[in-house]
Amino acid sequence: MIYKALTIAGSDSGGGAGIQADLKTFSAFNVHGMSAITSVTAQNTLDIRAIFYLPSPMVKKQIECIIEDIGVDSAKTGMLGNEKIIKAVASTISKAFKKKEFPVVVDPVMVAKSGVYLLQESAVDAFIKHIIPLAYIITPNKYEAEKLTGIKIKGKEDVKKCAKEIKKLGAHAVIIKGGHIGENATDILFHKGKFTEYEGRRLRGCTHGTGCSFSAAITANLAKGYNIEESIKIAKKFISTAIKYGVKIGHGHCPVNPISWIAIEAEKWKVYEELKMAVNKLLNDNIIDLIPEVGMNFAYALPYPYAKEMKDVASVEGRIVRAGEKARGGEIKFGSSRHLAKAILKAMEHNREMRAVMNIRYDKNILKKAKEIFSISFYNRQQEPAKIKKQEGATIPWGIEQAIKRVGKVPDIIYHEGDIGKEPMILILGKNPEDVLKKLTKLKI
């Protein structure tokens, strides 16, 4: 069974909010996304330059077509624009509403961050009269809740008062988002006479399209049959991820990244499989002479922008060690190598394509050969500033930075000659584990 969700909203040419955010969000939840476009905005991350409202019969036709043939498991409304469109949407979905065909999530979009009206002032009354009574759940932020009720929100009690008032306007459930209220950004749901609080943390960074993606996530989960409370819980987690991995584009408000929800999981699997295959090859090779005293490891990071911390880098748990005449390695696990994770994360700051690294025993002959065929650099641990030395875990990022600066790029090989109690080491860097293995093969003497 394929779940189908419909968004009735405006187009954001910058791809951050509106229809574009909704469709990405539906995809992230493996729900087939459909759209009835109400208006086209000409916008980028800085501002909205122009708005074209589609003729209301065209809006109506889009919805009718979809319902007639494909069917809808849940729908949401976003930017509706003007009174004519509001009336066309309401008359079309009220038939489905009466038959309880599908739930409708109403995101009462009114004003963009830049101050541009996305719902004409003159249409607010029509919105309250025609759209709110069709809402299974409505998702206002602070400003929208204030506008709909005339209540000024100063604290939690005002939020609850607002929610009760909006419920009286005909919505089945109300969630007032805390993104602009207080430091801890608690969302408050009013459903079946009961308040539920969803604690959150105020997240900074790329937030354009947050409201659209959040309501689309609720819509997608309702389509799958989750109830309101479950859908909100999932949508909250989803939106935190989408903000954390925001898309740093443009010169203004950058957008959230709805696809991160599924992309991280997909990339993890690819990283795991590629690294596992390469490690198996390596272990079947005659490599015991390449294993350093401290053991060998092989690490592979998630792609940009998902590689942020140690847990985003996979490696061999317990390292690759000598076991008699053979090499032996543990499971592939994310977050299992601190040293190599730190090294590759630093390298990726300079070249995001260099995602794999392996450490091998320091050997003058190997280095000699490397100098002939590869780009190579080093750092000197004896030159490490005392300040860095005192800082837990700062040595490797410092060293890698030194080595990269020395040659003006991320080289194939980085080595250091050790220090008191520190074994000298060679790192082989590459785009992926296969690339590193190829380089290793060329170095074997």
Ligand code: PXL
């Ligand atoms: O985030 C609200 C919103 C909804 N729909 C469209 C938008 C915006 C904000 O800019 O452009 C089309």
